[in-house]
Amino acid sequence: MNIGQASRASGISAKMIRYYEAIGLIPKATRSYSGYRHYDERDIHVLLFINRARAAGFSIAHIKKLLLLWQDRRRPAREVKQLATSHLKELREKISELQSIAETLSQLIGHCRGDDRPDCPILDTLSDKDATQEFAETSKPNRLHSSVRQSSSKQCVKTK
Amino acid sequence: MNIGQASRASGISAKMIRYYEAIGLIPKATRSYSGYRHYDERDIHVLLFINRARAAGFSIAHIKKLLLLWQDRRRPAREVKQLATSHLKELREKISELQSIAETLSQLIGHCRGDDRPDCPILDTLSDKDATQEFAETSKPNRLHSSVRQSSSKQCVKTK
DNA sequence: GTTAAACCTTCCAATAATTGGAAGGTCAAG
DNA sequence: CTTGACCTTCCAATTATTGGAAGGTTTAAC
Missing domain, CATH: 1.10.1660.10 (Multidrug-efflux Transporter Regulator; Chain: A; Domain 2)
Incomplete structure (x- = not known):
């Protein structure tokens, strides 16, 4: 092959x-x-x-570990479970981060008439000098350009 | 300054x-x-x-557009709202992708005793020759490394 | 027996956003 | 005048993946 x-x-x-x-x-x-x-x-x-x-x-780094565990007949299941659990925790954190962003955005959108007139609460909020509560920079630099790049590649998990 | x-x-x-x-x-x-x-x-x-x-x-590319709109006093709010709405849609898609991954993973973890013994349903599922239903590679290469370094993000999965 | 398509190879570059560091110039205080 | 805290530019790494160029191989057709 x-x-x-x-x-x-x-x-x-x-x-x-x-x-x-x-x-x-x-x-x-x-x-x-x-x-x-x-x-x-x-x-x-x-x-x-x-x-x-x-x-x-799983990231490549995680997969590297999983492969080692997989190929080790005597590995304790505990180690695999730990890896998976910590990964799941990261997933859940990311999910809730995205959710809070989505909620904020959704509110802003809800307040914008979105017609031909120029006044727009979305831009207003983004440029508001005192709007820092709205977009709590969750202490960390964010990252999460939703790009979904060319929407093309992407992969999947089909959960039954 | x-x-x-x-x-x-x-x-x-x-x-x-x-x-x-x-x-x-x-x-x-x-x-x-x-x-x-x-x-x-x-x-x-x-x-x-x-x-x-x-x-x-918002991605840099989106922000570029938002800045132009912001600086254009006569922009129609509609354009801003559209940008925000499509962004929100992407966010929600990403969220549900992550959620379906998290659910699958969570189930696997739930079935793993995680003790000193080597049998582990997590690895078993990942390596199962017929497990393609669980992790359907829906035709596209995936992407989604959970790192979450300092709260990073990037991921995807398409569930259908 | 040559040719063309469909492979394969390696290497280099770009993506997105961000960080790190090196090598060196500048400014303020001591 | 030196020191430390700035600033400058440039180059590289990160993560996973794709794209392409330049060139070799295999296979099948003519």
Whole structure:
């Protein structure tokens, strides 16, 4: 199986498979005489594992740990659970952060008539000299450009 | 006011103020004889606007538009409302994506005893050859590294 | 037997927003 | 005049992913 087939079989782009190899997430693939990478069933299994873990929102760093645990037959389930739990906590924090932003924004939108006239409570609030309560810079630099970039790539988890 | 004071007054790091200038989000600051950037009240007002818009989750690209609208006395509130509404929609989508991930993960965690023994439903599910229902790679590469470093964010998942 | 398509390879760049650091100039107080 | 706290520019790293260029390989068709 060459990289294109592995890509199709795992759902991970060839680019990313090479990248995962480069950063040491997966071992170096064996090569054909002419240098083509070559994958077998077990490799695909690993790639599928990675893909699902990514879909579950784990970072590459976390997946690295999960892979080690996965390959260690004697690992205590406790360690995996801890990793997953701390990840879940982060997820929940992020969710509530986004929710509070969404609520604020939703309120502002609700107060804006949104017609042809120029007065707009949204801009007013953003530019209000004393509006700092509204947008509590949650102590930390925020980050969360919702971009959803080209909306294209994105992945998923289908929860039944 | 030099850049350090502007930074303190606006809550935006000096680094970012320079960056915003470099990418054209804000106009080039006037300079002192020796090259120091120099800011006045109106500049601070703009920086505060930007900081609040960031806190509201708007991307730089969106903020660029908001600034133009803000500075246009005759803009129709409709345009602002549209921008905000589409942003809110993205926020809500992201939130529900994260929620579905969190739910799946939470279930897995709930089934894991997390003791010293090695059997772990979390890893089992991630590595299950037929687990694709749980973590459906809905055709697109995923993205969503939870780091949450200092409250970062970025993630996605599409649940359908 | 050559050619063209469809692969593969590596390397370099860009994305988004932010931070870090190095190397060096400036300003105020001591 | 020195020290420390500023400021300047430039370059790099972060995270995960994509894009493209330049070039080699394989396969199938002609």
